[in-house]
Each structure stands twice: as structure tokens, then as C-alpha cells.
Amino acid sequence: MTCHSEKKRAVRGVSRLLLAGVAGGVINGVVGLGSIGGQAYAQAPSPILLEHVRLFDGTSKVEQEDMAVLVQGTRIVSVGQTGHLTAPKDVKRINLSGKTLIPGLITDHSHVGLVSGTSVGAENFTVPVIKTALDQYERYGVTTVTALGLTKSPLFDDLRRAQHAAGATGADLFGVDQGIGVPGGMPPEGMVKVGKDQIFRPATVDEAQQAVRTMASEHTDLVKIWVDDFRNGVSSQKPLPVMQSEIWQAVIKEAHNQHLRVAAHIHDLDYGKRLVGAGADIIAHGVRDEPVDAAFITAMKDRGVWYIPTISLDEATYLFAEQPEILNDPVLKAGLNADLQKQFSDPAWRQKIASSPLARASHAAVAMNQKNLLTLYRAGVKIGFGTDSGAAPVRIPGFAEHRELHLLVEAGLTPLQALTLATSQAAALLNLPDRGVIAPGKRADFVVLEADPAENIAAVDQIAAVWRGGARVAGPLVPR
Structure with a gap:
């Protein structure tokens, strides 16, 4: 035990040294700098007034024209019609005529530190890799x-706390410590290749309860369980062992005892129904095997369970293989590394993926999910927003x-309804x-x-600027 404790303290010390530049802080009361995996950002020293902008506030059914937003420090001070806001004399005015302002997007289901280039594995759970993704x-x-x-x-x-701090660079970070899977089952060890310290695989109720208590002691934001045989709609695929009901019941009960909510990975309606009945708080993927029925809808609404579709997860299985012309899309190029570019450009890889049973099943999954x-x-079920980005190389952050x-709109939502899921609804899911x-x-994240x-909805691809915590931090996404 002494050796283990000393090792853990040493790892924590190394983590803090690595993160010293990430949290940044405020230097001389003016500038916060981040030095790992990203550029340096400057905190605004004076109030800022964004004027003459079209505004989608994250909740309304319509946009508002010729609006102004006053920002002081990291917060929004006031919102109103241009020319009707009281602003300090030293305010910096920015004219955004012709542009649209929306809240910063929020993903309720992604992953970090699993992928680097085309590789997936425990060796990628490092500060530089995670910071690059953020x-x-x-x-x-x-x-x-x-x-x-x-996660590890x-x-x-440490990184999560650093990302919450004023002056941090990259996206703010929340999430699940480790998570609870199945011995020999989900998440599949041969595919995910994470270390044993990144996932609990309890074989007994006692082990499951202890796993939850450990996650609670690490101040996890949620508890995650995987309940799926990983066939993904491919009938010829050999199923993996599925978590036993007594295990997931124990996890849910202990999580609620620890005042934590449980997000459940599922693929099939049957498991979705059973987990909602057992008290799961979030269904972390859309139902993709058959249409949802009245019983499922009623249970979701009566229990206030959240639902995250993650439609793009299955689309990513075949998108780059079947549509090689997408490699010319500057929006994709903005996030495509050299290793993925090489893989997507390989005709043999494209042929292998496009002709696979999983690609055919994934097309069906996307349609059913939508x-x-x-x-x-x-x-009227509560819907969040997520993608499972970062869990595989093709799921590009x-x-x-x-x-x-785009897929939400193709499913039948209006663009503003889709954006509401990705902003105010996604925030509500996370409390x-x-x-x-x-x-x-x-x-002031917008x-x-x-x-x-x-x-x-394609307008979301035309990013002029991104603001985080009251400072302009990025943009344009595609150089003009």
C-alpha cells in the first residue's frame, strides 16, 4: 500500500507540473496565458460591446436583429437592442453587422486522450494530446x-480543474472518471486498448459498488456504464458479454447514494428500457435497432431521463470512405491531421470500409437514430447533444x-431547434x-x-470568431 500511495503522489506531482502552464491564471491582472498544446490567449482588459449583431440566445424560437451584448471580464453584463444599452465610457466597441452570435456549443458525450492520429490506446492519455483536442x-x-x-x-x-480556471486555454472540461464496463465485454479491450486504470470491470456487486465510491472520491461529474453486446446491428458479429442486471442495478443505486447521476451506453431499445426502469439518468446514445415505442417514451418522460442521440457516431463509420470528395472540405481540413488525411486518401482503406457489413449496418443505424x-x-423527451467524438480516429473533435x-436538421429539426440542443439543452443536461x-x-462563451x-445550418461551419470567458480565443475556422 505504501508503494502504491507513493506512486500515486508522484504521478499527481508530475501532472501538476505539466499543468502549471495550463491553468494560466491572470498575470498582472490583465493577461492569462496557456503554454501546453495551444496558443497564448489574452483576457480583455476592459469592457467590450458587441454591436449590430443578429442574435440567437440559445433558447428562443427566433433570432433577434441588430442586437448588442456587453461583456465585462468573463461574464455577460447586459443584452439589448444596439443603441439602447448603457455602456462604460472605456468600452471597446466591435461592430458585427451582418454576422450572427450564438452561444458556445456544448457536447454532453465525447472522449479525450484516447486517440492520437490514427492510433487508439492508453499511451495517448497525456496532457499534450488532450490539450491539442481541447x-x-x-x-x-x-x-x-x-x-x-x-479517463485516468x-x-x-487535475486537468479538469485547470480547464475550469480563469485564463485556461481550450474548451472547458467535465466528465467521468474511468467508468464501469464488463470483464471481456464493453468497452472492447481489443479496440479501445485503454489501461486497467482507465476503466473498472467489476465481476461482483461489491466490486461495482466500490468502483462507484472510488469515482465519487475523485469527484467525477457523472458515472458511466456500458450495457451493449457490441454487435452494432451486424447479425454475423459475435456478441460480447453484456453487463449483468445485478451489476448495473448496484451501480445505479450506489451512484444515487453518492448523489451522482448515471449515463448508460446502449445501442438497443431493450437495454434502454431496462436501464430507464432501473433508474439510469441519461441514455448516452440513440436507440438504433428498432423504433422507440410508447412505453419507452412514457418512461423517459415520467422519470425525466435525458437522451443523447450521437447520430454522427455511426455516420463517421462510412462517411470518409464513401465520400472521398469531403477531403476537399476546408471545414474538415481544419481538424484533419496528416495521419488521417493519408488513411482517408487510401483507395484500399476506402474500399475495405465501404464494403464492410458494419458500413451497411451503420447506414441503417443513422436512419433509425434520426x-x-x-x-x-x-x-417532449429531454434531448441533449453529443457525438462520441474522440473515441475513434474517424470521430474528429x-x-x-x-x-x-447537420444530421439533426436532416432528421427533421429546424436549425434553431438543433442549436438549442447543442447550447441551452446541453448545458441543462450537465446541470x-x-x-x-x-x-x-x-x-461569455459564444x-x-x-x-x-x-x-x-451550414452557417455553423462559417466561424468568424470564438469567445471563451470573455476573450476572443480563435477564428476564423477557415482562413479567408
Whole structure:
């Protein structure tokens, strides 16, 4: 025990040394700097007034024209019609005529530290790799990221605190410490290749309860469980062992005892129903095997369970193989590293993926997911926003979130309804009342778009600037 404790203290010490430049802080009361995996950012020294902008506040059904937003420090002070706000004499005025202001995007289901280039494994759970991803999310206008498991303590805990600090660079970070899977089952060891310290795989109720207590002691934001046989709609695929009901029941009960909510990875309606019945708080993926029924809808609404579709997860399986022309898209290029570029350009790789049974099943999964999302949305079920980005090389941070918005609109939502899920609703799922809305008192996290997303959701790809905590931190996404 002594050796283990000393090792843990040593790791924590190394993590803090690595993170010394990440938290940044405020230097001389003016500038906060980050030095790992990203550029340096300057905190605004005086109040800022963004004027003459089209505004989507994250909640309204319509946009407001010729609006102004006053920012002081990290917060929004007031919002109103241009020319009607009282501003300090030293205010810096920025004319955003013709542009649209939306809240920073929030993902409720992503992952960090699993992927680097085309590799997936425990060796990628490092500060530089994670910081690079958080910086990329931010460039795409995703200002808050939830890493839903497969993390390593204490590094993740230290980094999460650092990202919450004033002056931090890259997207703010929340998430799940480790998570709870199945011996020999999900998440699949041969594919994910994470270390044993990044996932609990309890075989007994006692082990499951202890895993939850450990996660609680690390101040996890949520508890994550995987309940899936990993066939992904491919009938010829050999199923993996699925978590036993007594294990997930024990996890949910102990998590609630620790005042923690449980997010459940599922694929099939049957497991979704059973987990909602057992008290799961969040269904972390859309139902993709069959249409949702009235019993599921009623249970979701009666229990107030959240639902995260993650439609782009399955689309990413085949998108780059079947549409090689997408490699010319500057929005994709903004987040595409050289290793992925080489892989996507390989005709043999594209042929292998496009002709696979998983690609065919993934097409069916996307269609079913979209159908179920629209049914649940219209029924009044609480819908969040996520993509599973960062869990596999093809699920590209930032780009995946933009694809998700496109797919939500293809499913039948209006562009502003889709953006509401990715802003105020995503914040509500995380119980974060300080963001996701452009309103007085909220965090000054927002995105400036060149075009109007209400007319075409593709406007989200035309990022002119990203603001995080009252400072302009990125943009444009695509050089003009």
C-alpha cells in the first residue's frame, strides 16, 4: 500500500507540473496565458460591446436583429437592442453587422486522450494530446466538452480543474472518471486498448459498488456504464458479454447514494428500457435497432431521463470512405491531421470500409437514430447533444459536432431547434446554469458566424470568431 500511495503522489506531482502552464491564471491582472498544446490567449482588459449583431440566445424560437451584448471580464453584463444599452465610457466597441452570435456549443458525450492520429490506446492519455483536442474543439466553437469515461486519475482530475480556471486555454472540461464496463465485454479491450486504470470491470456487486465510491472520491461529474453486446446491428458479429442486471442495478443505486447521476451506453431499445426502469439518468446514445415505442417514451418522460442521440457516431463509420470528395472540405481540413488525411486518401482503406457489413449496418443505424430522435423530440423527451467524438480516429473533435448539427436538421429539426440542443439543452443536461445561453450573468462563451444559421445550418461551419470567458480565443475556422 505504501508503494502504491507513493506512486500515486508522484504521478499527481508530475501532472501538476505539466499543468502549471495550463491553468494560466491572470498575470498582472490583465493577461492569462496557456503554454501546453495551444496558443497564448489574452483576457480583455476592459469592457467590450458587441454591436449590430443578429442574435440567437440559445433558447428562443427566433433570432433577434441588430442586437448588442456587453461583456465585462468573463461574464455577460447586459443584452439589448444596439443603441439602447448603457455602456462604460472605456468600452471597446466591435461592430458585427451582418454576422450572427450564438452561444458556445456544448457536447454532453465525447472522449479525450484516447486517440492520437490514427492510433487508439492508453499511451495517448497525456496532457499534450488532450490539450491539442481541447484547443481543436474550441476552434470549432465547442467551448465545453464532457469526456464520458475511459479517463485516468489523477491526470484527468487535475486537468479538469485547470480547464475550469480563469485564463485556461481550450474548451472547458467535465466528465467521468474511468467508468464501469464488463470483464471481456464493453468497452472492447481489443479496440479501445485503454489501461486497467482507465476503466473498472467489476465481476461482483461489491466490486461495482466500490468502483462507484472510488469515482465519487475523485469527484467525477457523472458515472458511466456500458450495457451493449457490441454487435452494432451486424447479425454475423459475435456478441460480447453484456453487463449483468445485478451489476448495473448496484451501480445505479450506489451512484444515487453518492448523489451522482448515471449515463448508460446502449445501442438497443431493450437495454434502454431496462436501464430507464432501473433508474439510469441519461441514455448516452440513440436507440438504433428498432423504433422507440410508447412505453419507452412514457418512461423517459415520467422519470425525466435525458437522451443523447450521437447520430454522427455511426455516420463517421462510412462517411470518409464513401465520400472521398469531403477531403476537399476546408471545414474538415481544419481538424484533419496528416495521419488521417493519408488513411482517408487510401483507395484500399476506402474500399475495405465501404464494403464492410458494419458500413451497411451503420447506414441503417443513422436512419433509425434520426427517426427515433424526431419521435422523442416531438414527444417532449429531454434531448441533449453529443457525438462520441474522440473515441475513434474517424470521430474528429469539433468536426463531429458540426456533422451532428447537420444530421439533426436532416432528421427533421429546424436549425434553431438543433442549436438549442447543442447550447441551452446541453448545458441543462450537465446541470450547468452558467452557460449555453446569451443572457446577463452567463459566461461569455459564444461563437460569431458569418452567416445566418436559421436559414441554413451550414452557417455553423462559417466561424468568424470564438469567445471563451470573455476573450476572443480563435477564428476564423477557415482562413479567408
